[in-house]
Amino acid sequence: MPKQIKMIAACGAGVNSSHQIKDAVEAEMKKRGHNVSVDAYMVKDVNEELLNKYDGYLTIAKTDLSFTPKVPVIDAGAILYRIPAMATPVYDTVEKIVKGLE
Amino acid sequence: MQAIIDIANTIFGPLIKLGAAPIMLIVLTVIALIFRVKFTRALEGGLKLAIAITAIGNVMGMLTNAFQPAMKQFVVNTGIHLDYQDMGWAPLATITWGSPYTLFFLLILVIVNIIMLVLNKTNTLDVDIFDIWHSAFVALFAQWCGAPLWLATLLVVFIGVLKIINSDLMKPTFNELLDVPDSNPMTSTHMNYMMNPWIMIFDKIFDKFFHGLDKYDFDSAKLNEKIGFWGSRFAIGIYLGVFISLLSGTNFLTIDGWISMFTLSFIAATCMELFSVIGSWFIAAVEPLSQGIADYATKKFNGRTFNIGLDWPFIAGRSEVWAAANVLAPIMLLEAMVLPGNRLLPLGGIVAMGVTPALLIVTRGKIIRMIIIGALELPLFLWAGTLTAPFVTEMARKVGAVGIPKNAMISHTTMEGPVEKFIGYAVGHAWSDKGIWIVYAVGAVAIYLLVFMWYAKQMKKRNVELAAAKEN
Numbered sequence: 136m137p138k139q140i141k142m143i144a145a146c147g148a149g150v151n152s153s154h155q156i157k158d159a160v161e162a163e164m165k166k167r168g169h170n171v172s173v174d175a176y177m178v179k180d181v182n183e184e185l186l187n188k189y190d191g192y193l194t195i196a197k198t199d200l201s202f203t204p205k206v207p208v209i210d211a212g213a214i215l216y217r218i219p220a221m222a223t224p225v226y227d228t229v230e231k232i233v234k235g236l237e
Numbered sequence: 238m239q240a241i242i243d244i245a246n247t248i249f250g251p252l253i254k255l256g257a258a259p260i261m262l263i264v265l266t267v268i269a270l271i272f273r274v275k276f277t278r279a280l281e282g283g284l285k286l287a288i289a290i291t292a293i294g295n296v297m298g299m300l301t302n303a304f305q306p307a308m309k310q311f312v313v314n315t316g317i318h319l320d321y322q323d324m325g326w327a328p329l330a331t332i333t334w335g336s337p338y339t340l341f342f343l344l345i346l347v348i349v350n351i352i353m354l355v356l357n358k359t360n361t362l363d364v365d366i367f368d369i370w371h372s373a374f375v376a377l378f379a380q381w382c383g384a385p386l387w388l389a390t391l392l393v394v395f396i397g398v399l400k401i402i403n404s405d406l407m408k409p410t411f412n413e414l415l416d417v418p419d420s421n422p423m424t425s426t427h428m429n430y431m432m433n434p435w436i437m438i439f440d441k442i443f444d445k446f447f448h449g450l451d452k453y454d455f456d457s458a459k460l461n462e463k464i465g466f467w468g469s470r471f472a473i474g475i476y477l478g479v480f481i482s483l484l485s486g487t488n489f490l491t492i493d494g495w496i497s498m499f500t501l502s503f504i505a506a507t508c509m510e511l512f513s514v515i516g517s518w519f520i521a522a523v524e525p526l527s528q529g530i531a532d533y534a535t536k537k538f539n540g541r542t543f544n545i546g547l548d549w550p551f552i553a554g555r556s557e558v559w560a561a562a563n564v565l566a567p568i569m570l571l572e573a574m575v576l577p578g579n580r581l582l583p584l585g586g587i588v589a590m591g592v593t594p595a596l597l598i599v600t601r602g603k604i605i606r607m608i609i610i611g612a613l614e615l616p617l618f619l620w621a622g623t624l625t626a627p628f629v630t631e632m633a634r635k636v637g638a639v640g641i642p643k644n645a646m647i648s649h650t651t652m653e654g655p656v657e658k659f660i661g662y663a664v665g666h667a668w669s670d671k672g673i674w675i676v677y678a679v680g681a682v683a684i685y686l687l688v689f690m691w692y693a694k695q696m697k698k699r700n701v702e703l704a705a706a707k708e709n
Contacts, residue, residue, distance in 0.1 A: 145553070146548070146550035146551075146553055147548070147549060147550030147553040147558075147590055147594075148326070148513065148516065148550070148590060149513065149517075150513060150516045150517035150519075150520055151367060151517075151520045151548045151550070152547065152548050152550050152551065153550075154517050154520055154521065155520075155524070158521075158524070175517070177553075178550070178553040178554055178559065179461055179468065179553075179559040180469060182462060182465060194554055195550060195551040195553070195554065196415045196417065196423065196551045196552065196554055197415050197416055197417070197554055197555075198553075198554030199457070199458045199554060199555060199556035200458060201456075201458040201459050201461070201462040201556075202462075212423060212551055215364075215423075215545070215547050215551070216364070216422060216545045216547075217364045217527070217528055217531035217532075217535075217545075218531070218535055218545075
């Protein structure tokens with residue numbers, strides 16, 4: 136089993152869009168032979184301390200932060216379009232980061 | 238005709254007697270199969286929905302039972318009639334998704350969307366299937382108030398068409414707020430944005446008379462960071478437990494008084510967290526069907542590029558949404574206590590996520606305007622929540638929240654679409670009571686449409702300006 140990589144996905148209530156991103160990224164990375172686990176949060180609960188415990192931040196679109204994140208921020212909004220071809224570039228970016236960490 | 242009804246009754250009678258959770262297990266699974274979702278995925282969705290309905294029923298019972306005696310005492314002690322409990326969005330979503338009619342309204346709205354795409358009346362393909370429940374809620378409420386199914390359906394189609402038009406009108410503003418190119422397809426048909434026309438009236442007044450206040454806009458991200466944990470779900474549960482204990486005259490000189498305060502606070506906090514967890518099961522439950530519908534629609538329109546209608550939070554990265562919600566929470570609590578006609582004590586819906594996204598879109602992120610206009614429109618939400626409470630409570634009991642105490646009422650303080658609920662109410666009563674209600678209903682629908690048309694004109698003007706600014 137490859138090393139587990141942990142990421143955050145965030146949306147409004149931490150239940151809808153973020154869970155769609157979580158499920159999609161986890162499933163696709165598993166398919167590609169990686170071990171990625173994603174936790175879903177409310178955008179407002181993502182702070183510097185929390186983010187430091189993770190390897191990446193999957194956002195839906197531009198996200199205001201009061202600090203400069205030390206981990207990569209990945210625009211994962213395209214996953215929500217439900218059109219597989221549009222989500223592929225997001226998965227590729229995530230995979231590149233995951234490979235770098237493994 | 239009677240024969241058909243008899244056959245239907247023999248087939249569906251036992252099914253209906255099964256209760257909401259088993260019915261929805263069967264109905265959701267079958268509908269997902271119709272959209273060619275794999276059997277295991279379809280069944281998974283159906284089971285998750287049944288479990289979510291069961292779970293939320295029980296948590297509602299736990300919360301209402303714990304709070305009911307204290308809230309009665311609160312009313313006796315303060316003389317303020319705040320005896321309806323605010324559950325937040327998740328229980329209301331359950332109640333709505335617990336009705337098979339919701340899937341009927343979903344199918345109708347998918348057909349409306351496809352027709353509008355074919356006729357080139359919109360460029361938005363709505364894939365936010367879960368949030369159909371906002372529209373379905375209005376229709377179910379209208380039915381509860383007396384409207385027949387066809388009239389409730391007509392109302393849903395009317396609001397649905399405007400929602401889709403609105404998603405096109407807002408698209409350039411989304412691009413501006415997210416700083417993305419025109420090729421980005423994100424937009425939203427979310428019900429909360431149907432407050433835009435009304436907010437725009439206030440915004441125009443601001444433009445004319447109070448634009449000087451804009452210079453006091455502050456850094457929202459910094460404010461949110463400072464509030465941090467203090468604005469979290471369970472912290473809010475704790476505050477409310479303490480608040481009700483104080484105002485219900487709990488005797489803090491006794492150990493029992495302290496025990497009762499801690500119990501209330503911890504139960505409220507637990508329920509707030511559980512609602513959110515169970516809420517995610519719901520969305521997971523509808524997920525296979527959502528993908529099935531999206532696959533079907535994209536296949537039908539092979540090659541055409543759309544804007545894609547999503548749930549509202551793709552703009553949740555804008556910190557103003559949260560700063561405004563944070564500041565509005567205590568304001569709402571105060572308003573709730575003095576607002577005539579309101580009976581809801583804010584709890585589950587106190588972080589006004591159903592209110593602030595629309596404020597962001599219309600004011601384009603002017604935080605002072607968002608807060609002031611938000612404070613001015615909140616009474617509409619409280620009144621709509623109070624108005625729908627008997628309906629919500631009855632439906633909750635029907636889907637299995639049998640634990641709700643006899644005299645308790647539940648609802649939601651900041652549910653999207655307050656104006657639509659008033660219209661649903663008027664339309665329902667127009668059918669059942671006739672007379673002056675017909676005038677009210679027709680008048681309400683006419684005003685609603687006129688204000689929307691005015692708003693559409695303003696948004697088109699804005700969109701021309703945004704396009705011109707981009708070219709320069």
